Amino acid sequence: KINCECRKPNTGLFIKAKKEMDIDLNESWMIGDSTSDILAANNLGMKNILINTGLAGRDYKYAIAPDYVFFDLKSAIDWIITDHPILKIKAESFLQKIENKRFIFIGGLARSGKSTWAQILKESLSAKNNNDVHKISLDSWLIPKKDRTEGNIFNRFNMKNINNFIKRVSNQNKKDITIDLPYYDRINRDYSPKSIRYTIKPKDTLIIEGVPALCLDDKDLNKFNFFVEYPENLRKERMMIDYQWRNTQKSDFENLYNERLSDEIPFIHKSKSKADLVL
Structure with missing residues (x-):
């Protein structure tokens, strides 16, 4: 070549x-x-x-x-x-509610469309905002499958490190923050070989999306919370396609889905009460 x-x-x-x-x-x-x-x-x-x-x-x-x-x-x-x-028009209808927020959190169940909404909002805000807008996935703090302990959704994420990151950015003064975040490989269920670098300026906007995004320590933050919903039958279909792509057998997927009904869905549905707007 x-x-x-x-x-x-x-x-x-x-x-x-x-x-x-x-x-x-x-x-x-x-x-x-x-x-x-x-x-x-x-x-x-x-x-x-x-x-x-x-x-x-x-x-x-x-x-x-x-x-x-x-x-x-x-x-x-x-x-x-x-x-x-269609979604771009919908996002622009509530742009005034979020354009002056430092943090925008987008939570919801897996495969509900959180990352899609995060990008739509990033595009809309970037067109109107002089400062940079960063879209950050909480998947960067997923614990590799081999290192996880038994438990619920919060045992799959390094919640302590996520909250430390939020605190660091919220206390940012005049200096830029540079951070390298790993990109999670969903097939290997481990971190990919390369990390993605973010340089965050004091006036930048952060859109943080992920399953536990509304379960974080967000007290006293200049923020807006979204919760994304999607019909359960269609969400399950999305999950099944995703896990088939990961070479998961149908019977194994059904077992995993049933586990999520108890160790994820109740906790994330509870976080919906913190939402300023449900999408």
Whole structure:
């Protein structure tokens, strides 16, 4: 392979296409299966989608998180054409409630759409805000499967370290904070080889999404809490597709789902009472 501006994550071919076909890259989307695809889009300010086919982002060549993740190409295209415009309008309807908040927490059950809403809100706030907006997944604090102890949802996350991170940012003075957060590999159920670096300025906005996002120590924070709901039959279907992708047998999935009914759902439903808005 030659080192060429035409090879992703270099942007040569994108720039050429922009000139020859009069493409507005800021209004364009990149759909890909590798970190090279996602980094190329990010370098150009393009919205991007990682699909769970081919490499599924597990090449780990570059430390980059995608805007969105979908199971396949059809799902990604449906999102771009139909769902994204609808949710973008909905997000802008309550933008005034969140535009001056330092922290935006998005909680809800697994596979309910939290990360999707986090990115939608990031796009809307970034278009209106002079400061940076960071989308941070609590999956960065998931405990690797091999190191977990028996218990409920809170035994799967390092809750102490999450709260320490929130406290550190909330007490931030005039100095930037730089932190490297691991990217969780959902197939290996362990951290990937590369970490993603965030540089957080004192006036930046943090959108923090994850199952226990409304279960954190958030007293006295300048925050807004969202809770995301999704019909249970459709959520279970999403979970099943996800675990099939992870090579989980159907019987094993049913056992896992039944475990979640007792060790996750009651605790997360209880956190809904802290929500300022239910999506």
